[in-house]
Amino acid sequence: MESTFPEQIRKLALALACMLATREVWADYKLNLTEGVTSISREAYRLHMLALWICVVIAIVVFGAMAWSIYHHRKSRGAVAASFHDNTKVEIAWTIVPFLILVVLAIPATNALIAMNDTSNADLTIKITGLQWRWRYDYLKEDISFVSNLDDKSAAAAKQGSGIDPRTVEHYLLNVDNPVVVPVGKKVRFLLNASDVIHSWWVPDLGFKKDAIPGFVNEIWARVDTPGTYRGQCTELCGVGHGFMPIVLIAMNEPEYLVWLAQQHAASAKARAGGDRTWTREELLAKGDEVYAKNCAACHQPNGEGIPGAFKALKGSPVVKGPLAEHIDRVMNGKPGTAMPPFAAQLSDAEIAAVITHERNAWGNNTGDLVQPAQIKAARK
Amino acid sequence: MEHAASHYYVPQPSYWPLVGSIGLFCLTGGSALLLTDHAAGGSFAMGVGLLIFVGMLCGWFGTVIMESEGGRYNDQVDGSFRWGMAWFIFSEVMFFAAFFGALFYVRHFAVPWLGGSGDKGLTHEILWPAFAATWPLLQLPDASHFTVARQAMEAAGLPAVNTLILLSSGATVTWAHWGIKSGKRRQLIAGLGLTVALGAIFIGLQAHEYWDAYTLQNLRLSSGIYGSTFFMLTGFHGAHVLIGAIMLGVVLVRSIRGHFTPTHHFAFEAASWYWHFVDVVWLGLFVTVYLL
Amino acid sequence: MTELALPHPHDHTHPSGITRWLFTTNHKDIGTLYLLFSVSMLFIGGSFAMVVRAELFQPGLQFVSPHFFNQMATMHALVMIFGAVMPAFVGLANWMIPLMIGAPDMALPRLNNWSFWLLPFAFTLLLATLFMPGGAPSGGWTMYPPLVLQMGMAFPFLIFAVHLMGLSSVMGAINVITTVFNMRAPGMTYGKLPLFVWTWVITAFLLIAAMPVLAGAVTMLLTDKFFGTSFFNAAGGGDPVMFQHVFWFFGHPEVYIMILPAFGIVSQIVPTFARKPLFGYTSMIYAVASIAFLSFIVWAHHMFTVGMPLAGELFFMYSTVLIAVPTGVKVFNWVATMWRGSMTFETPMLWALCFIILFSIGGFSGLMLGLAPVDFQYQDTYFVVAHFHYVLVTGAVFAIIAGVYFWLPKWTGRMYDERLGKLHFWLSTISVNVLFFPQHFLGLAGMPRRIPDYAVQFSGWNMVSSLGAFAFGASQLIFLYIVVRAISGHGAKASAQVWEGAQGLEWTLSSPPPYHSFNEPPKVP
Ligand code: HEA
Ligand code: HEA
Ligand code: CUA
Ligand SMILES: [Cu+2]
Numbered sequence A: 001m002e003s004t005f006p007e008q009i010r011k012l013a014l015a016l017a018c019m020l021a022t023r024e025v026w027a028d029y030k031l032n033l034t035e036g037v038t039s040i041s042r043e044a045y046r047l048h049m050l051a052l053w054i055c056v057v058i059a060i061v062v063f064g065a066m067a068w069s070i071y072h073h074r075k076s077r078g079a080v081a082a083s084f085h086d087n088t089k090v091e092i093a094w095t096i097v098p099f100l101i102l103v104v105l106a107i108p109a110t111n112a113l114i115a116m117n118d119t120s121n122a123d124l125t126i127k128i129t130g131l132q133w134r135w136r137y138d139y140l141k142e143d144i145s146f147v148s149n150l151d152d153k154s155a156a157a158a159k160q161g162s163g164i165d166p167r168t169v170e171h172y173l174l175n176v177d178n179p180v181v182v183p184v185g186k187k188v189r190f191l192l193n194a195s196d197v198i199h200s201w202w203v204p205d206l207g208f209k210k211d212a213i214p215g216f217v218n219e220i221w222a223r224v225d226t227p228g229t230y231r232g233q234c235t236e237l238c239g240v241g242h243g244f245m246p247i248v249l250i251a252m253n254e255p256e257y258l259v260w261l262a263q264q265h266a267a268s269a270k271a272r273a274g275g276d277r278t279w280t281r282e283e284l285l286a287k288g289d290e291v292y293a294k295n296c297a298a299c300h301q302p303n304g305e306g307i308p309g310a311f312k313a314l315k316g317s318p319v320v321k322g323p324l325a326e327h328i329d330r331v332m333n334g335k336p337g338t339a340m341p342p343f344a345a346q347l348s349d350a351e352i353a354a355v356i357t358h359e360r361n362a363w364g365n366n367t368g369d370l371v372q373p374a375q376i377k378a379a380r381k
Numbered sequence B: 001m002e003h004a005a006s007h008y009y010v011p012q013p014s015y016w017p018l019v020g021s022i023g024l025f026c027l028t029g030g031s032a033l034l035l036t037d038h039a040a041g042g043s044f045a046m047g048v049g050l051l052i053f054v055g056m057l058c059g060w061f062g063t064v065i066m067e068s069e070g071g072r073y074n075d076q077v078d079g080s081f082r083w084g085m086a087w088f089i090f091s092e093v094m095f096f097a098a099f100f101g102a103l104f105y106v107r108h109f110a111v112p113w114l115g116g117s118g119d120k121g122l123t124h125e126i127l128w129p130a131f132a133a134t135w136p137l138l139q140l141p142d143a144s145h146f147t148v149a150r151q152a153m154e155a156a157g158l159p160a161v162n163t164l165i166l167l168s169s170g171a172t173v174t175w176a177h178w179g180i181k182s183g184k185r186r187q188l189i190a191g192l193g194l195t196v197a198l199g200a201i202f203i204g205l206q207a208h209e210y211w212d213a214y215t216l217q218n219l220r221l222s223s224g225i226y227g228s229t230f231f232m233l234t235g236f237h238g239a240h241v242l243i244g245a246i247m248l249g250v251v252l253v254r255s256i257r258g259h260f261t262p263t264h265h266f267a268f269e270a271a272s273w274y275w276h277f278v279d280v281v282w283l284g285l286f287v288t289v290y291l292l
Numbered sequence C: 001m002t003e004l005a006l007p008h009p010h011d012h013t014h015p016s017g018i019t020r021w022l023f024t025t026n027h028k029d030i031g032t033l034y035l036l037f038s039v040s041m042l043f044i045g046g047s048f049a050m051v052v053r054a055e056l057f058q059p060g061l062q063f064v065s066p067h068f069f070n071q072m073a074t075m076h077a078l079v080m081i082f083g084a085v086m087p088a089f090v091g092l093a094n095w096m097i098p099l100m101i102g103a104p105d106m107a108l109p110r111l112n113n114w115s116f117w118l119l120p121f122a123f124t125l126l127l128a129t130l131f132m133p134g135g136a137p138s139g140g141w142t143m144y145p146p147l148v149l150q151m152g153m154a155f156p157f158l159i160f161a162v163h164l165m166g167l168s169s170v171m172g173a174i175n176v177i178t179t180v181f182n183m184r185a186p187g188m189t190y191g192k193l194p195l196f197v198w199t200w201v202i203t204a205f206l207l208i209a210a211m212p213v214l215a216g217a218v219t220m221l222l223t224d225k226f227f228g229t230s231f232f233n234a235a236g237g238g239d240p241v242m243f244q245h246v247f248w249f250f251g252h253p254e255v256y257i258m259i260l261p262a263f264g265i266v267s268q269i270v271p272t273f274a275r276k277p278l279f280g281y282t283s284m285i286y287a288v289a290s291i292a293f294l295s296f297i298v299w300a301h302h303m304f305t306v307g308m309p310l311a312g313e314l315f316f317m318y319s320t321v322l323i324a325v326p327t328g329v330k331v332f333n334w335v336a337t338m339w340r341g342s343m344t345f346e347t348p349m350l351w352a353l354c355f356i357i358l359f360s361i362g363g364f365s366g367l368m369l370g371l372a373p374v375d376f377q378y379q380d381t382y383f384v385v386a387h388f389h390y391v392l393v394t395g396a397v398f399a400i401i402a403g404v405y406f407w408l409p410k411w412t413g414r415m416y417d418e419r420l421g422k423l424h425f426w427l428s429t430i431s432v433n434v435l436f437f438p439q440h441f442l443g444l445a446g447m448p449r450r451i452p453d454y455a456v457q458f459s460g461w462n463m464v465s466s467l468g469a470f471a472f473g474a475s476q477l478i479f480l481y482i483v484v485r486a487i488s489g490h491g492a493k494a495s496a497q498v499w500e501g502a503q504g505l506e507w508t509l510s511s512p513p514p515y516h517s518f519n520e521p522p523k524v525p
Helices: A005-021 A023-027 A039-072 A088-117 A152-157 A254-276 A281-295 A324-333 A349-361 A373-380 B016-035 B039-069 B075-114 B121-127 B158-181 B185-215 B224-256 B266-291 C018-022 C027-055 C066-101 C109-131 C154-182 C195-226 C240-257 C260-274 C281-294 C310-322 C324-338 C347-370 C372-378 C382-412 C418-445 C456-487
Strands: A124-131 A134-139 A144-148 A180-183 A188-194 A199-203 A208-212 A218-222 A228-234 A246-252
Touching: A039 A088, A039 A208, A039 C324, A039 C347, A039 C372, A088 C310, A088 C324, A088 C372, A124 A180, A124 A199, A124 A208, A144 A254, A180 A254, A188 A199, A188 A208, A188 B121, A199 A246, A208 A218, A208 C372, A246 A254, A281 A349, A324 A349, A324 A373, A349 A373, B016 B039, B016 C109, B016 C154, B039 B266, B075 B121, B075 B224, B075 B266, B075 C154, B075 C195, B075 C240, B158 B185, B158 B224, B158 B266, B185 B224, B224 B266, B224 C195, C018 C027, C027 C066, C027 C109, C027 C382, C027 C456, C066 C109, C066 C154, C066 C195, C066 C240, C066 C260, C066 C382, C109 C154, C154 C195, C195 C240, C195 C260, C195 C281, C240 C281, C240 C382, C260 C281, C260 C324, C260 C347, C260 C382, C281 C324, C310 C324, C310 C347, C310 C372, C324 C347, C347 C372, C347 C382, C347 C418, C382 C418, C382 C456, C418 C456
Parallel strands: A124 A188, A180 A246
Antiparallel strands: A124 A134, A134 A144, A188 A218, A199 A208, A199 A228, A228 A246
């Protein structure tokens, strides 16, 4: 620790005063559950409020009785202890009444649960895949798919010792590069699965979270009724990047949604195009640096040294400095049984080529190799 | 003895518990090192730990046997031992329950889901379209990191023979119990000897079965969930047969040395309870692992 | 023949020196060892929590990396649950059960010593992982695969540490059951057993039924990682969710293992200071037994979001909320015990009263979590963190502290300083609410748990919570001081009775009781 102790205290006090005083900290501040923008979320909210008030009333009655006897039946006030220790009628009553209260809660809860489970007759199906630490969205039947990462500004500020104040970053840790977009008023079915470990997809305004489990598919649905941008996060511990895989969902009116769809089709065509030409060394290194920072640095660290015992170093790694085929294989197919995920499905040919080129030339791994998208394309077969 | 039932027996301080803890510490720490690529130090620590642990068992039980033969134990101590053993066996039952539960779960939920039936049908359609759910599960959803078994286990043949062996060993141990109760030491010793022998045959046959599984059938721990559940359940059971047989063996030696009386023979009963427990687990296994 | 070689069992030596503690078969010594072990673990686990709260003091990463943060949260939970709370209850059981039922010792004294001496070794294995390449376990105390399988060197150490802790708990539990079944003084019928003893018998049953299942679960993890099995891997026909089922089959009973003895302690303290017999003794026992039974059929309420079939979700929702009924019976009985009593408010009573209120608050949030459709919103947020700290810290830990104040004079023969005790109480109670109450708001507003850094709108309450945490942690130093003073023989001498309203065999013995007590069975009134 660089700063001295009193200095730290001063800083602490200062920070405290600032934070508790500034308006923006408390500005979009909420104490209660969000009501959300779907029938499911409103159902959950109503149930939450019902349960909350029931608990509050019970608490007032029980703690009230306790307070009464603490006050009136205390020895210092001259209270003399009675000697009763049983009363069957009272005991039966306070067994049955709570039970009835529970029945009152269970009925709406059952109905809500049944409604949430009905994924039939969806207008649109989006497959969501959790990856360490990003989300991939596939619009089934639309041939659109993209990966959604934490946005660059948040990522930069979130680095230890970045010196950037998170409060200056808009939607810190709740912003992504490629948001998922849905049309308003349509029943959207989400299919969840994961490729490495368990993740959980949660947008509070939709009223649910559901786990994304490797090897299995879970279903849930939502019909968003108000256009807007809704933010959420991964809610199942999934490793060091768990706090850094947000979700942004934009609900658009039908016409805008169609425009967005068309853009996506065009963009994916363009992305595929890059894979056909030969890239220069500079292009590859620039692109590779970018891809590395986004996809690999969380584990292997920006300096390529990894985390000993958890994530292997790439600096001086025998795989990176060794035969190209093995390196390509490792990046495309990962290493089963370890945290190293397969990237073949997540990254385009050009991106894989670039990141491998980057690794083979960075941190003193100066192999001088260049890898072209065509080589990756060949390796895919 | 002078200490009548009105007195409690509180043993003197003992170093065996601490020795046992050190033994287990070396054993587990050593295994952990071994598993994480520190083979030399790991196996050394493991070996030392094992020795200490076995030494502790001999020493501790030796003390208990000495105290018992010295007439230290009254009915109350006997009662404590009985409750202790009974609850210990119950804890073992719950250990097996975890693995039986796993078997139940994969057969009734996981494998059918992967195969497209039940609640998670989409799992099949989207992730494993080529997979067909069967049991025993030989064709895996994705076999690339597993060994593919050629053949499942048959219930007829060895397992059926083993069932008969264990059942008859239950009978022989009961016969020995009658012997001890009516003071017929020859019957006791013969019954125990037979039981231990049957146990040994069981283990031998099971080893043979494992050998066949690994070589002929290519059925291994790594053959997917069928191999996993099969070997873990039968393996832990086999280990318990071994422990039970050792317990009975010790009781046999003690019987030969003239320990035990028709009324006072808790060690015998503990070992035989344990044996019956192992027996019952096998019946559960035979039905759920081999037959169904 | 061997008679001569054996030392006489009743020569009542009072062993001394280090070997007294290493080789002891005395329930009081072993109880003391457990309690000392527990308090050191409370401080270690508490320090880990302080690291967590320091990092969460402000948004942005200030002190630790995400990797280390996850290690701290995971180790915090493991150390607190298996190192602090459970051993504390076993320590109290060791000290008090033989005194309460009029037995000279636990039924199996040597086994008792072994149960204790496994723990320091188990925790050596666990804590050593902090210094290994790749660090300590970081996949959460729930150890869900596949994440936990990505762990480096620490992995097998974690598994084996859990095995040893489990062994220790099971043997401790066997000892408690056997003692109560077999060692009661003549006349000490089941209908007369103090509630602390009753709750512990039922807890012991939960331990024996639940801990081996945990051992099985982690064994499957071990073989999945090192021996090629595929229990938790869909590619081989298994299912990662299966681990969660097996784990929570242990895990839910586990949380009641940590609360039932607390109920027992409170049921001893409240009648003492209300000077009135416990209301509804029999219904208290039935309530605890029902809670114990229900605890085995509610486990999947931790898994509402994994995508269970509808019927499963409904079943687990109903069974979960049902637990409110017997728990309510207990709360109502305590209140009825106070009703028309003659109450005084010494430190143990303050903690016990506070337990009743704050535990209930934790219970209420538990009930809300039990409603599956809303749990989809609460699950894995700070609302859950708030829930379980209310039941664990202001529940289990508060009850333990209450018990320590209650029995400390009996153990040491010294009264603690009442003014300091009250100071400790008020500081703790205020700060613990500053610490955990805002976490309800954080959770409802959408802050996930197990994250080292958070969106800016959560910063206000996080800061408040962290300040509460530091204050609460610092308050515990007073506790340490009070206990150390009593142990080292400072303070007024305590009478045998200690508390005016105290009733039961333990209060008929001198304070401190003789090293060997009840060698002749006492007369039970
Ligand atoms: C001592 C520990 C303890 C105790 C006693 C409890 C008690 C309860 N718990 Fe809690 N729980 C935990 C420890 C505990 N829990 C832990 C550690 C976790 C998180 C684990 C992890 O994920 O890491 C957890 C998580 C947890 C979840 C999962 C949340 C999630 O991850 O999504 C749920 C869901 O149902 C739940 C429910 C309950 C319920 C219904 C009770 C009930 O027993 C409460 C009953 C009590 C009352 C209701 C109050 C008193 C009653 C009355 C005054 C009567 C009248 C009341 C009514 C009729 C409402 N708990
Ligand atoms: C019995 C169990 C128990 C106990 C007693 C506690 C006690 C505390 N816990 Fe806890 N906690 C858990 C069980 C417990 N916890 C569990 C099961 C989890 C889930 C883990 C997971 O997600 O896997 C968890 C997770 C958890 C989190 C969430 C982490 C996350 O999700 O990222 C937080 C954050 O605030 C937290 C805080 C605290 C604090 C501040 C205390 C305090 O009460 C601690 C107070 C004690 C001390 C501080 C020690 C004594 C004093 C000193 C050492 C003196 C020095 C201190 C100062 C000078 C300040 N705990
Ligand atoms: Cu993905 Cu947490
Ligand atoms: Cu639970």
